[in-house]
Amino acid sequence: MAKFMTNTFAAAAAVGVMAITGSMAKADTWRYAFEEAIDEVQGVFAQKFKEEIEANSDHEVQLFPYGTLGESADIMEQAQAGILQFVDQSPGFTGSLIPEAQVFFVPYLLPQDTEKLSEFFRSSKAINEMFPELYAQQGLELLVMFPEGEVCMTTQEPVKGPDDLNEVKFRVMTNPLLVESYKAFGATPTPLPWGEVYGALQTGIIQGQENPMFFIESTKMYEVTDVITCAGHNNFTTAVMANQQFFDGLSAEDQEMVQAAMDTAFDHIIDYQSGLHEESIEKIKEAKPDMQVNVLSEEERTPFVEAAATVEETFLEMTGDSGAKILEQLKADLEAVEN
Template sequence: MKKLYRLAATTALTFALTATAAQADTWRYAFEEAMDEVQGIFAQKFKEEVEANSDHEIQLFPYGTLGESADIMEQTQAGILQFVDQSPGFTGSLIPEAQVFFVPYLLPAETDELVDFFRNSKAIHEMFPELYAEQGLELLTMFPEGEVAISTKEPFTTPEELDEVKVRVMTNPLLVESYRAFGATPTPLPWGEVYGALQTNIIQGQENPMFYIESTKMYEVTDYVTMIGHNNFTTAVMANKDFFDGLSEEDQQMIRDAIDVAFDHIIEYQQGLHEESIEKIKADKPSVTFTTLTEEQRAPFQEAAADVEAAFIEMTGESGQAILDQMKADLEAAQSN
């Protein structure tokens, strides 16, 4: 009987250890930037939190290691990747309502208001998760990456001066509408082709947050960087929904907690990043001219934004209108806070 008891106990222990080992998985996480850029910093903090609070390991894949943006999204939907960080600019073809983040002059320029909006928005935390779920994705968070600047070969301060200027945009229908309204010729291109296209004058401009213009050396092939105040770059972190739904409640909560810590970390990390990036560009290429449009100079671009908002509603119908209305209410609440 003692032998049988020891055998049963040993078998139970072996089963428990095996089950624990089986649950300690390696999860794959891809993003659209380099390891030392904003999405990479977020991903590293998330990895640190997950590995500190579980037996799981996170394997990170920065931009280019698994292909372009479309490739990593397909791999996430297929379950090859467990996590992905991708801008709504690329998911707009899957989730048209996500293009709302590219309605010009919708998001506030003031940092505290912006962060409050991303923390508390009902549109982000209650409405968008359902839309992402329809595409097999669990929306974990959205966060801002910085004011969008436009780098060009020639200066501009009016929509007329952007006439016939080919500006690279993400493959996003609403972003195309935005630059068309601004007077430019929007030109969708994969990111890997942008530097060469600027170098050979196939395009004459592109838009991105300042840190990305600096880190990707876009200033080497453009001479003017202009802030028209039209947007703040937004990105979203998602999980494969089948994978996420299959986790224990404890692991799901652990992931959400890690996301919250990474969100706070990336907001703090970005303080002063825009200005630091400008100084780095100036140090490397003093001839670059930086211009921030005045309120008066912005007015024609802001007027054009009304046409883009109308285009968004036409593309997305009632669901898009509901998202836009809720976002405006959320933004009012953030301003009050």
């Protein structure tokens, strides 16, 4: 009897060791890079995702803010190669890779109302059903898209209409449609990596750039420009992706956990952004009291809205039937949110 109990105990212990070893074997370190600082919107989202994963599994998530692994093009290449498991990158930089993603840069397409905007990103058929197929073709699993805030222009002189952007060298992301947008707005679009923008504004190589207000404040763009203009033309969109091969190799349980963590981080970042635009303006005005912050009236926006029509046509020319279907579905999704 004692021998039987000893053998049973030994067997049970062996099973326990195997279970622990198996659990340890499944605990992985996941690398996640993004395009902003750790305390900016993408960083806050990433921190919440990390918190959720590490609270619900033995996995560890390593976060790599902007600059630690190179520029935007570098982290996308690393994600596609499987060096990174997750990457957060704006469609502004993936536009040449996935042309249809440029739809988020058609001016005046997205609503300004933040509640309608967040509901659109949650429920959009185009985002949740059509775009994942396009990202998959590039070896990427699209996990979530989310808004980061209204985009505003910073310039040296006031901008009341497209005429005021005439011959202004305006930095844009390396995105063909964004280039066309600022051509339509009257400026001379100048694609530049983000790391070169502050110095280029300081030396006069360029005279303007656009970004959400929190980013203008945190990167101190107000130090090298004198006027902020909010024309209501866009809201900055970003996308979190996983390397497709990595994601497909996860267990069903881990895939569900990753998506649940993304959903939680989405809700968190929407709440986090409430009032952030206004708070950022206050910080800018405190740091530079003579900084002009202008919000264009509906009448002042009209010429920009009219110019945007040509940008939509250019998008359709660039992307053909695929882009037309995406745009049609996006408009249907937006109409559903409006109603």
